[in-house]
Amino acid sequence: MPMARLIISKIKNRQGFSLVEVLLAIAVFALIATSIIYLLIDAGTANHQNKDRIVASALVDQGLEATRVIRDANWANISAGTFGLIQNDNRWQLFGDSDIDPTNRFTRRISISKITDDRFQVTLTVTWQSILGFESNISATTYLTHWSKVTLPEQPNWEEPKIFGTVGTNNLAGNKNPNDIFVLGNYVYLVTDEANAVDPEFFIFNISDVTKPTLVGKSKIGSKIGAVYVVGDYAYLATSVDNAELTIVKVSDPTQPTVVARLNTPGNKNAEDVFVLDHYAYIVTENNPSNSEFYIFDVTDPENPVVAPTGKVELDTQGNTIYVSGNYAYVGTDSDDRELIMIDISQKLAPKIVKIYDHPGLGNISEIYVNGNSLYFVVSHDASPSPNFAILNIDAADPTDIKITLVGGFTSGKSLRSLAIDVAGNRAFIVGEEDPKEFRVLDISNPGQPVEKAVLDLPGIAVSSVYNGAYVFVADIANNQELIIIGPGQ
Numbered sequence: 001m002p003m004a005r006l007i008i009s010k011i012k013n014r015q016g017f018s019l020v021e022v023l024l025a026i027a028v029f030a031l032i033a034t035s036i037i038y039l040l041i042d043a044g045t046a047n048h049q050n051k052d053r054i055v056a057s058a059l060v061d062q063g064l065e066a067t068r069v070i071r072d073a074n075w076a077n078i079s080a081g082t083f084g085l086i087q088n089d090n091r092w093q094l095f096g097d098s099d100i101d102p103t104n105r106f107t108r109r110i111s112i113s114k115i116t117d118d119r120f121q122v123t124l125t126v127t128w129q130s131i132l133g134f135e136s137n138i139s140a141t142t143y144l145t146h147w148s149k150v151t152l153p154e155q156p157n158w159e160e161p162k163i164f165g166t167v168g169t170n171n172l173a174g175n176k177n178p179n180d181i182f183v184l185g186n187y188v189y190l191v192t193d194e195a196n197a198v199d200p201e202f203f204i205f206n207i208s209d210v211t212k213p214t215l216v217g218k219s220k221i222g223s224k225i226g227a228v229y230v231v232g233d234y235a236y237l238a239t240s241v242d243n244a245e246l247t248i249v250k251v252s253d254p255t256q257p258t259v260v261a262r263l264n265t266p267g268n269k270n271a272e273d274v275f276v277l278d279h280y281a282y283i284v285t286e287n288n289p290s291n292s293e294f295y296i297f298d299v300t301d302p303e304n305p306v307v308a309p310t311g312k313v314e315l316d317t318q319g320n321t322i323y324v325s326g327n328y329a330y331v332g333t334d335s336d337d338r339e340l341i342m343i344d345i346s347q348k349l350a351p352k353i354v355k356i357y358d359h360p361g362l363g364n365i366s367e368i369y370v371n372g373n374s375l376y377f378v379v380s381h382d383a384s385p386s387p388n389f390a391i392l393n394i395d396a397a398d399p400t401d402i403k404i405t406l407v408g409g410f411t412s413g414k415s416l417r418s419l420a421i422d423v424a425g426n427r428a429f430i431v432g433e434e435d436p437k438e439f440r441v442l443d444i445s446n447p448g449q450p451v452e453k454a455v456l457d458l459p460g461i462a463v464s465s466v467y468n469g470a471y472v473f474v475a476d477i478a479n480n481q482e483l484i485i486i487g488p489g490q
Contacts, residue, residue, distance in 0.1 A: 049130060049136075052105075052128055052130060052136065053136075053138065055101075055106060056106055056126040056128060056136075056137075056138050057138060059101060059106055059108050059126045060108075060124050060125075060126050060138060060139070060140050061140075063085060063108055063110060063124040063126075064122070064124055064140060064142055066085050066092040067092075067094075067110065067112075067122050067124075067142075067144060068144065069092050070092050070093065070094060071144045073091070075146045077093070077094065078094075078112065078120055078144055079094075079112065079114075080112050080113055080114040080120070080185060081097075081111075081112055082097045082098070082109060082110065082111050082112075082232075083095065083096065083097060083098075083109075083110045083112065084096045084097060084098040084099030084100075084108060084109065084110065085099045085108065085110065086099060094110065097109065105128050105129065106126055106127070106128045107126065107127050107128070108124065108125070108126050109124070109125050109126075109127075110122060110123075110124050111123045111124075111125070112144075113184055113185050114185045114186065115143070115185075115468050115469050115470055116470060117146075118145060118146035119143060119144070119145050119146070119469055119470060120143065120144045121141065121142075121143055121468070121469060122141065122142050122143065122144055123139060123140070123141045124139060124140055124141075124142075125137055125138070125139040125278065126138055126139070127278060130346070135278075135346075135348070136327060136346055137277075137278055137326065137327075138326050139277075139325075139326070143424065143469045156425075156487075156488030157488045157489045157490065158422075158425070158427060158441050158453065158454060158488045158489075159441070159453050159454045159489075160454065160488070160489030161439065161441060161454055161456050161472075161486050161487065161488060161489060162456075162486070162487065162488075162489050163456070163484060163485070163486055164210045164211050164471065164485045164486065164487045165207075165209075165210050165211045165212060165213050165484075165485045166213075166481045166483065166484050166485070167205060167213040167214065167215060167481075167482075167483050168215075168479065168480030168481055168482050168483075169190070169192065169200075169203050169215065169218075169482050169483075170215060170480075171192065171195060171199050171200065171203075175479050176192040176193040176194065176195050176199070176201065177192060177193050177463070177477040177482075178190050178191065178192045178463060178464065178475035178476070178477065178482050178483075179191055179192060179193065179224070179225060179226050179227065179463060179464065179475070180225070180226065180227040180228050180273075180463075180464045180475065181228070181464045181465075181466055181473055181474075181475045181483070182228045182229055182230045182235075182466060183207075183466045183468045183473050184230045186206060186207055186208040187204055187205065187206060187207065187216075187251075187254055188204070188205040188207050188213070188466075188473055188483060189202070189203070189204055189205075189228050189230050189235055189251070190202075190203045190204075190205065190228075190475055190482060190483055191203070191225035191226075191227065191228045191237060192224075192225065192482075193224045193225075194222070194223050194224040194240065195220075198220070199220070200218040200219050200220045200221070201219075201220065201221045201222075201223070201224070201225050202218060202219040202220075202221055202225060202228070202235070202237065202249065202257060203215060203217070203218045203482075204216055204217035204218065204251065204254045204255075204257060205483055206254070207473075207485065210471055210485045210487070213483060213485060216254050216255050217251070217253075217254045217255045217256060217257050218257070219249060219257040219258070219259065221237065221239060221241065221247060221259070222241060223239045223240040223241040224239065224240040224270065225237050225238065225239050225240075225247075226238040226239065226240070226270065226271055226272045226273060227271075227272065227273040227274050228274070229274050229275055229276045229281075230251065231276045233250055233251060233252035233302075234248055234249065234250055234251065234260070234299075234302040235248070235249040235251050235257070236248055236249075236274050236276050236281050236299070237249060237274065238271035238272060238273050238274040238283060238284075239270070239271055240270035240271070241262070242264075242268045243262065243264040243268075244262035244263065244264065245263070245264060245265040245269075245270065245271035245283065245285065246262070246263040246264075246265070246271060246274065246281060246283055246297060247259060247261070247262050247263075248260055248261040248262075248263075248299065248302050248303070248305065250302075250303070260302065260303040261302060261303055261304070261305050263281075263297055263305060263307060264307075265283060265285055265291075265295050265309070266288075266291040266292075267285075267288040267290055267291035269285040269286040269287070269288045269291070269293070270285060270286050271283050271284070271285050272284050272285060272286065272318065272319055272320055272321070273319065273320065273321045273322045274322070275322045275323060275324045275329070276299065277324045279298065279299060279300040280296055280297065280298060280299065280310070280348065281296070281297045281299045281305075282294070282295070282296055282297075282322055282324055282329055282345070283295045283296075283297065283322075284315075284318075284319025284320070284321070284322045284331055285318070285319060286318045287315075287316075287317055287318040287334070291314075292312040292313055292314045292315070293313075293314065293315040293316075293317070293318065293319045294312060294313040294314075294315055294319060294322075294329070294331060294343065294351070295309040295311070295312045296309060296310045296311040296312070296345065296348050296351060297309055297310060298310050298348075310348045310349060311345070311347075311348050311349050311350060311351045312351070313343055313351050313352065313353060315331065315333060315341055315353075316335075316338075317333045317334055317335040317338065318333060318334040318335075319331045319332070319333055319341075320332045320333060320334060320364060320365055320366060321365060321366060321367045321368050322368070323368040323369060323370050323375075324345070325370040327344060327345060327346040328342055328343060328344060328345065328354075328396070329342075329343040329345050329351070330342055330343075330368050330370060330375060331343065331368075332364070332365025332366065332367065332368050332377055332379075333364065333365060334364045335364075336362050337358045338356045338357075338358060339357065339358065339359040339363075339364065339365050339379070340356070340357035340359065340365060340368075340375075340377070340392075340404070341353055341355075341356055341357075342354055342355035342356070342357070342394075342402065342404075344399070354399065354402055355402040355404060357392070357404045359379065359386065359390065359406075360384065360386040361379075361384035361385075361386035362384065363379035363380045363381060363384070363386070363388055363415075364379060364380050365377050365378070365379050366378050366379060366380060366415070366416060366417050366418065367417070367418045367419055367464075369419060369420070369421045370394075371421065371423050373393055373394050373395065373396075374391060374392070374393065374394070374407075374447070375391070375392040375393075375394055375404075376389070376390070376391055376392075376419060376421055376428065377389075377390055377392075377419070378390075378416035378417070378418065378419045378430055378432070379415075379416065380415040380416070381412065381413070381414050381415040381416070381433075385411065386409075386411070387408075387409020387410055387411045388409075388410075388411055388412055388415070388416050389409055389410040389411075389412070389416060389419065389428065389430050389442070389450065390406060390408075390409040391406075391407045391408050391409060391444065391447045391450070392404055392405065392406055392407060393405045393407050407447045407448055408444075408446075408447050408448040408449055408450055409450065410430075410442055410450040410452065412430070412432060412434050412437070412440070413434045413437075414432060414433040414434040415432050415433045416430050416431070416432035416433075417431055417432045417433065417461070417462060417463045417464065418430070418431050418432075418462065418463060418464045418465040419431075419465065420465045420466055420467035420472055421444075421467065422467055422469075426443065426444050426445035427441060427442065427443065427444065427453075428441075428442040428444050428450065429441060429442075429465055429467055429472045430442060430465075431458075431462030431463070431464075431465045431474055432461070432462060433461045433462075435457070436455070436457035437455040437456075437457070438456070438457065438458035438460075438461060438462040438476075439455065439456035439457075439458055439462060439472075439474065439486060440452055440454070440455050440456075441453045441454040441455075456486065458474065458476055458478070458484060459476060459478035459481050459484075460476045460477040460478030460481070461476065461477045462474050462475070462476050462484075463475050463476070463477060470487065471485050471486060471487045472485075472486045472487070473485055473486075474486060
């Protein structure tokens, strides 16, 4: 009997051990299965997002081609405004303020602004709700010319630029320097340092005749205005006003600009730049040890915007300039080892830094421009051999492994303050502090080796520039010549 009991006891022990092994195997299998499921879900999500971007890109291309067809049918069909597209009798027409694809997921909006009577700028944006629930968008810009009635030479001679017109702010008591300009249609919007108790800092010029620009409107904001961005009937100002770092001005009547909203960024640090796209305003501020320096505001209703920031990011440095393209915001900073910060803004409630670029040398980025995969920027001069006009390639095909590569650049003798890019003409217009070369024209047809083609001596230091497809508009610190309009020679 004792021997039988011993055998039975051993059998029971082996049975118990086998049960543990079975349970362990089940647990391991469940873990592996769960991991595979998550990987499949991630792959499916990424695949779905890629398909969405392909569809959106096709809608953008279709929209751009449709506007050209509308132009070719009758130039009178093109006018300034925001439109959608519709097909009537198999012919494209501008209709309403947007259109929606047959699946009701993609919204297409065409914004047309007048440059001259015979030239329009067209920006086409497609937005959609991603599978993850956040809004995505892509956009592209082109120009439409009344080709049967061209007012400028087909190949403008930018190797001999000349000044077409100048005008001052008439800010006689203040004589404050400008900081930024923005061009939309027949108007230039210029902002300056804080004036005295009575003089304005915000100015509107009529440029319908570029040889005789005229001051038509102005407004007292009460602080330094670092930057201006205009969309439709509203100008968005980055200011140093405490509790109103983002100030919104209604400019539907250019002769009477009116402040309609003031938004606060925590910490009372001055706002340095602003960019507005698809009902959101993006602000960067001075370095704020106790708060963030990058903010997103919902300005769907500019006169009653959402007061609290929708999202924010800690940069750990001052943000000097910002450019928004697609799902990313690109911030130029004062940092010596993180001059360019790339932020994913696809989720407005939770923007996040996804890439940092360290430009050789110690110069701070002054301004950024993005076109497709190319990013252009200028930096202050720091006596290093590194270019202070640079062209980068942004490879974001894999959002988890974004690559930024320096393609080429140009070095000036002193600090560069601003740039404007002529994408169609493969030109860069750069402005800055080097006398007598405050204005330069670069040939960037070979982005690896930009070549200086022309220079122009301006009356003072050039601090900001904008290209509207025909002329370059420059803000200069020279008294009574704060706005300078430059065009190609004949």
